[in-house]
Amino acid sequence: MHISRRALLRTTAAAxxxxxxxxxxxxxxxxxxxxVIEVCLRGGNDSVAHQRARSVVxxxxxLLMAQAVLQASDAPPHKPNIVILxxxxxxxxxxxxxxxxxxxxxxxxxxxxxxxxxFTDAHSSSGVCTPSRYALLHGRYHWRKFHGIVDSxxxxxxxxxxxxxxxxxxxxGYKTACIGKWHLGWDWNMIQRPGAAPIGRAKKAxxxxxxxxxxxxxxxxxxxxxxxxxxxxxxDVPNFPPYAWFENDRVITEPNVPLATPESTAEGAWEARPGxxxxxxxxxxxxxxxxxxxxxxxxxxxxxxxxFLYFPFTSPHAPIVPTPEFVGKSQxxxxxxxVMQTDHTVGRVLQALQDGGFxxxxxxxxxxxxxxEHYAYERxxxxxxxxxxxxRGVKRDLWEGGHRVPFIARWPGKVPxxxxxxxxxxxxxxxxxxxxxxxxxxxxxxxxxxxxxxxFLTGESPSARDLLVHNTNANGYAIRRGDWVLIAAxxxxxxxxxxxxxxxxxxxxxxxxxxxxxxxxxxGQKHNLYAEHPDKVRELMDELDNVRGxxxxx
Numbered sequence: 001m002h003i004s005r006r007a008l009l010r011t012t013a014a015a016x017x018x019x020x021x022x023x024x025x026x027x028x029x030x031x032x033x034x035x036v037i038e039v040c041l042r043g044g045n046d047s048v049a050h051q052r053a054r055s056v057v058x059x060x061x062x063l064l065m066a067q068a069v070l071q072a073s074d075a076p077p078h079k080p081n082i083v084i085l086x087x088x089x090x091x092x093x094x095x096x097x098x099x100x101x102x103x104x105x106x107x108x109x110x111x112x113x114x115x116x117x118x119f120t121d122a123h124s125s126s127g128v129c130t131p132s133r134y135a136l137l138h139g140r141y142h143w144r145k146f147h148g149i150v151d152s153x154x155x156x157x158x159x160x161x162x163x164x165x166x167x168x169x170x171x172x173g174y175k176t177a178c179i180g181k182w183h184l185g186w187d188w189n190m191i192q193r194p195g196a197a198p199i200g201r202a203k204k205a206x207x208x209x210x211x212x213x214x215x216x217x218x219x220x221x222x223x224x225x226x227x228x229x230x231x232x233x234x235x236d237v238p239n240f241p242p243y244a245w246f247e248n249d250r251v252i253t254e255p256n257v258p259l260a261t262p263e264s265t266a267e268g269a270w271e272a273r274p275g276x277x278x279x280x281x282x283x284x285x286x287x288x289x290x291x292x293x294x295x296x297x298x299x300x301x302x303x304x305x306x307x308f309l310y311f312p313f314t315s316p317h318a319p320i321v322p323t324p325e326f327v328g329k330s331q332x333x334x335x336x337x338x339v340m341q342t343d344h345t346v347g348r349v350l351q352a353l354q355d356g357g358f359x360x361x362x363x364x365x366x367x368x369x370x371x372x373e374h375y376a377y378e379r380x381x382x383x384x385x386x387x388x389x390x391x392r393g394v395k396r397d398l399w400e401g402g403h404r405v406p407f408i409a410r411w412p413g414k415v416p417x418x419x420x421x422x423x424x425x426x427x428x429x430x431x432x433x434x435x436x437x438x439x440x441x442x443x444x445x446x447x448x449x450x451x452x453x454x455x456f457l458t459g460e461s462p463s464a465r466d467l468l469v470h471n472t473n474a475n476g477y478a479i480r481r482g483d484w485v486l487i488a489a490x491x492x493x494x495x496x497x498x499x500x501x502x503x504x505x506x507x508x509x510x511x512x513x514x515x516x517x518x519x520x521x522x523x524g525q526k527h528n529l530y531a532e533h534p535d536k537v538r539e540l541m542d543e544l545d546n547v548r549g550x551x552x553x554x
Contacts, residue, residue, distance in 0.1 A: 079173070079306040080361050080363050080414075080437060081306050081307050081353075082306075082309070083308075083311065083363070083364045084365045085313070085346055086136075086312040087313050087342055087368040087369070088313050088315060088368070088369055089316055089369070089371075089373050090372065091371050091372030091376060091394070092387075092388055092400075093385075093391075098118070098120070098406060101384070101385075101386065103332040103383050104332050106339065106340070108343045108350065109343050109406075109408065111350075112366060114417065114418055115410050116364070116410030116416075116417060117409050117415050117419040117459070118419070118421075119407040119408070119420075119421050120420060120421070121422050121425060122406075122425040122427070123403045123404055123425070124136075124369055124370050124427050125471075126142050126403065126471060127370050127395055127398070127402035127403050128149055128369075128396055129149060130157065130183050131143070132427065133183060134158065135427060136428070137164045138164060138431070139428055139431025139448070141428065143469070143548075147472065147473045152240045153192075153275075154188075155185050155186075155187060155188070156184060156185035156186060156222035156227075158184055158227050163442075163447075165308075166224075166227065166228030166229050166308060167228030169434070170230070171440065172438045172440050174305075175301065175306070175307040176230050176231070177231040177233075177309050178231070178232045178311075179233050179294045179309065179310075180234045180294075180312040180314060181235075181236070181237060181238060181312040181313065182236045182246075182312070183312075186221070186223045187220060190218065190219075190221055191214050191215045191218045192215075193212075193213050196214070197213075208274040209241075211255045211256050211276035216251050216254045216255065223246075225249045231297065232247065232248055233245070233290070234290060235286055238283070238314035239270070239271045240272075240275070241255070241259065242275060243255065243259055243272075244281070253278045254278070255275075255278055256276075256278070256279060257276075259281065266321060266322055266338065267334030267335045268320055269318065269319075270318070270319045284322075284323055286321075287313065287315050287323075287341060287342075288323060290311075290345075291348055291349070294309065294311050295349065298353060298356055301356065301358070315338050315341060315342045315345075316341075317373070320335050320338050326338070332379060332385040335379060336383070336385065346366060363414070363415070363434075364408075364410045365409050365430065367405055367407045370403060371388060371391075371397070376388055377497070388401035392492070392525040396473075396495045397493050397494050398470055398476055398478040398487050399525055400519070400523070402492075402494070403470055414457075423456060423462050423463030424466060424467075425456070426465060426468055429450050429451045431450040432450035432452040433453045433457065435447075447553070448551025448553060449552040449553055451464040451465045452464060453465070467481050467543065467552070473494065475489065477489070479541075479547070481543060483518050483520035484536060485519055485525075486516050486541065486544070490514070491515070492515055508526075510530075514530050516533060516537055517529065
C-alpha cells in the first residue's frame, strides 16, 4: 500500500487543526511531523508502515492542538473600543432611572443603565466645565493648575508635558476622535492678525473681535489634534465665538459677521458671547450635526483596529434649543425637552455601535461635566422636577449638586448588567481605569490623582478611592473622606440661591466658618455638624492640606 506525501500532509493538517485546505507544510511543527512519518514509512511492509504513521500522526496532532490552545491563551485579548459620552450641565436628577419623581423621560439612558452598572456616588472634578474636562483627560485635579473656564479665544490649558488619555490610547494602537464641545483652548495667536482688538461694547466681553481680525484659512494648533486625537469635528463651545464648524485643526465654515441671536430660547438666556459668526448660524442644528458626525465616524471603523470616541455633548447646556420634534415632549419645559434630545443622541450612538458589530466589545461610559445650571431652581417651582435630585446645590457649588453627576458604564461580559453601586468614584479615575483596561503603563508625571477603578467597574471589589477633593474656584475647597465631607469655606454655595428655595426645602443659614456633613445620614446636606465634631474638622483639614501638597496616587 503506497501512502503519498500529499496524503500525509492532509492527514497531519486535519489532525493538528491547521490549514486543512493548504498543501504545504510551512509550519516547523508540520515539517517535523511529516519527516518523522516518512522515516516510519521507509521500512517494513505497507501495512506496518501505515499503522506506524497513523500512530505518529495521532500523537503529533494532539501535541499540535495542545500547543495551539496554549498559544491562543497567551495571545493578548482583542482590545475593547472605548466611548465616552459627556453631557453638559446635566444634573444627578435628570437621569430618569435615578429620580423617581422625574418629569423627563430618558429611555435610552435607562436602558444603558439596565445593560450596565449605574454609579450613584460619582463626581466631576469641578462644578464648571473646562476644569472637569482637563481633569478627565489628564487624570489630575484641575486645581493643581487652574480653576476657571477657558474664555473666548483663550490659549490651550492641557499640558504638553503630560500625557492625555487619547495619547495613551494612540500608543496602544487606538484610533481616536473627539466630536463635540472642546472648550480646552486653541493657540489663536497663530491665526490672529497684527493689531487685533475687541470692538465697541465688547471690550469688556472676551471674544468681541471682528471676523476680519483672523486669517480663517490657516490651521489652528493647540486643539484636539495637538493632544492625541486623530480627528475632531465640532463647534468648540456652543455659546462662545467663533460660531462656526471646525474639522481637525481648521475652521471649515468661515465666520464673516458678528453674532446675531434669533428668537428666544426654549428656556433661560442665550448666554452667547459676542464675536465672529457664520451668517445665520443655526444653534438648533448643532446637536443634530454632532450626532450625525459621531455616527458616521463609528460607521467608518473596523473590527481590526480598536477605537476611542470622546463625544462631549453641547447639550443640555445653554442655549437651550431643542429641535421641533422634542419641543413639549417632557413635563419639565425647554430644558426637559433638551435632555430628551440628549437621551435620543445616546440612543443613536448605541444603535450605531450595535449596527457596526461593536457593542459587545465596547466600554461605554456616560456622565456629565457638572451639575445643572441655576435655572434648575425655577424648574423645581414651576414643574416639580429636581435636576439636582435629592442633592443640595447646582452648577459651580461645593455642595453635592454641583459635582455629583450621573455615571453609567456598560461593557457586556465585563461590567455587570442591572447593577447599582455606591462607592466613591471620580472622573479623574477614568485615566488609570482605562489604562488598566488596555494594559498601558502610565508615564511618569501623568495622572497623579487617578485611581484604577477597573475592579470596581467590573464588580470585583469596592472602590479604590476613599478621599476626594472638590473645588470650583480659588476661594473654596471641600474634602470627602468616607461618608464625611468638609466644606472649608463659609458656604458650599457659589451660584446664587433664590430667596424662596431654602425655607421651602428645610435649609438654614450657616453661623460657622465651614460646613461638615455625614452624607450617609444626610445626603441633602441640611444638618451642619461643624461645631459638633471639631476633631473631624481638624482631621479633614489636615488631609486637605496633605492632598493639595502632593499627588494623591503617584
